[in-house]
Amino acid sequence: MTNTTKIPFVDLVTPHKELEGELLAVCKRVFETAGFIGGPEVEGLEKEFAEYCNTKHCVAVNSGTDALRFSLVAAGIQSGDIVVTVPHSFIATTEAISQAGAHIEFVDIDPRTYTLDPEKLKQYLELWCVQDAGTGRYIHKRLRKPVAAVVPVHLYGQMADMDPILDLAARYKLVVIEDACQAHGAEYFSKNQNCWVKAGSVGRAAAFSFYPGKNLGACGEGGAITTNDEEIARKAAMLRDHGQSKKYYHDVEGYNGRLDSLQAGILRIKLRHLSGWNQQRRASACIYDQLLAPLGGSVICPVEPDYAKSVYHLYVVRTQFRDELQKYLADAGIATGIHYPVPIHLQAAYASRGWKQGDFPNTEAAAHEILSLPMFAGLAAEQQKQVAETISEFAASFAVS
Numbered sequence: 001m002t003n004t005t006k007i008p009f010v011d012l013v014t015p016h017k018e019l020e021g022e023l024l025a026v027c028k029r030v031f032e033t034a035g036f037i038g039g040p041e042v043e044g045l046e047k048e049f050a051e052y053c054n055t056k057h058c059v060a061v062n063s064g065t066d067a068l069r070f071s072l073v074a075a076g077i078q079s080g081d082i083v084v085t086v087p088h089s090f091i092a093t094t095e096a097i098s099q100a101g102a103h104i105e106f107v108d109i110d111p112r113t114y115t116l117d118p119e120k121l122k123q124y125l126e127l128w129c130v131q132d133a134g135t136g137r138y139i140h141k142r143l144r145k146p147v148a149a150v151v152p153v154h155l156y157g158q159m160a161d162m163d164p165i166l167d168l169a170a171r172y173k174l175v176v177i178e179d180a181c182q183a184h185g186a187e188y189f190s191k192n193q194n195c196w197v198k199a200g201s202v203g204r205a206a207a208f209s210f211y212p213g214k215n216l217g218a219c220g221e222g223g224a225i226t227t228n229d230e231e232i233a234r235k236a237a238m239l240r241d242h243g244q245s246k247k248y249y250h251d252v253e254g255y256n257g258r259l260d261s262l263q264a265g266i267l268r269i270k271l272r273h274l275s276g277w278n279q280q281r282r283a284s285a286c287i288y289d290q291l292l293a294p295l296g297g298s299v300i301c302p303v304e305p306d307y308a309k310s311v312y313h314l315y316v317v318r319t320q321f322r323d324e325l326q327k328y329l330a331d332a333g334i335a336t337g338i339h340y341p342v343p344i345h346l347q348a349a350y351a352s353r354g355w356k357q358g359d360f361p362n363t364e365a366a367a368h369e370i371l372s373l374p375m376f377a378g379l380a381a382e383q384q385k386q387v388a389e390t391i392s393e394f395a396a397s398f399a400v401s
């Protein structure tokens with residue numbers, strides 16, 4: 001046993017070494033033109049990422065959080081509107097909702113997929129929504145606010161079950177904004193459309209993060225909005241640039257939310273490798289599934305329903321002995337993560353909202369039991385074997401199998 005990490009949780013060094021020549025050429029090109037903000041690199045990325053996601057438009061911004069916030073505002077979410085999402089996500093999901101001026105409401109996740117449970121959304125809407133005879137909008141009976149949007153989170157690289165969510169959204173006149181920050185390239189089989197559809201192409205708009213550790217990551221901050229709605233794209237492009245439609249003519253008050261050209265150029269190079277990297281992640285997930293299968297129910301592997309092709313941003317197992325397993329792996333030099341240890345509704349930041357333990361049991365149980373194993377493009381089968389052997393050793397010594 002040693003304390004030195006032998007198997008990292010993620011390897012961000014190797015891909016940059018492999019692409020060093022191309023990435024440095026981008027820097028050189030940008031330095032030579034000194035076009036640091038906007039320009040051909042950003043426009044090129046927007047065109048290519050829209051093509052990758054099968055959408056008409058892409059608006060590059062400086063983070064996934066801004067992408068989500070601008071999407072909500074551009075889609076017409078107003079101060080006081082209710083936006084429904086899940087408490088099992090990174091806090092950026094709810095930060096964006098609040099900062100768009102909206103009121104956060106939660107529904108619980110499906111414990112198998114860790115994404116929004118459409119049945120729970122249905123129950124919430126049936127219980128709380130009543131149609132206003134004048135406007136036709138659905139109003140929350142107790143809060144007396146319009147229920148305006150839903151934000152399904154495609155967590156860990158797997159899309160939420162979108163058909164029933166879209167059906168409910170149509171029935172209750174909700175705008176659907178996908179939080180696709182962890183799901184670049186993920187796919188969903190839509191029975192409604194009878195074909196596979198890409199993350200980012202399903203809702204009115206979607207938000208992606210290009211944070212360095214993401215499947216498509218910048219060498220700094222970055223994000224993007226994808227949409228088929230021209231008006232949303234136009235408004236989002238204004239919001240990211242101080243609300244201006246023309247230089248120094250500000251139609252609305254906006255933000256400084258632009259992506260810089262260096263990041264855009266770097267992302268364009270990496271985008272060419274994204275499909276290959278995602279395939280490697282899917283192959284690694286398959287290897288983990290096989291290696292961990294003998295442990296039966298004691299260490300539960302991720303579930304990929306028939307409707308999903310996950311891109312395994314994270315490979316998350318589940319066990320009642322999570323903390324002990326994490327320590328055992330750390331002692332063996334294997335790095336892991338927990339995404340996320342505290343559900344959003346129980347975060348100190350939201351204490352004033354009065355949510356309490358027991359409000360969202362599936363999320364709370366997951367937060368205690370989930371563990372993210374090493375997962376990245378380039379993870380070697382030998383490293384995975386070591387991870388699985390160490391987990392099996394742990395299971396035997398704790399007699400959990």
Ligand SMILES: Cc1ncc(COP(=O)(O)O)c(C=O)c1O
Pocket residue numbers: 062063064065066089090092093153179181182208209210211222223
């Ligand atoms: C699910 C989810 N939503 C939103 C975000 C926010 O993205 P960013 O960090 O680029 O602002 C993240 C980033 O980790 C995320 O995982």
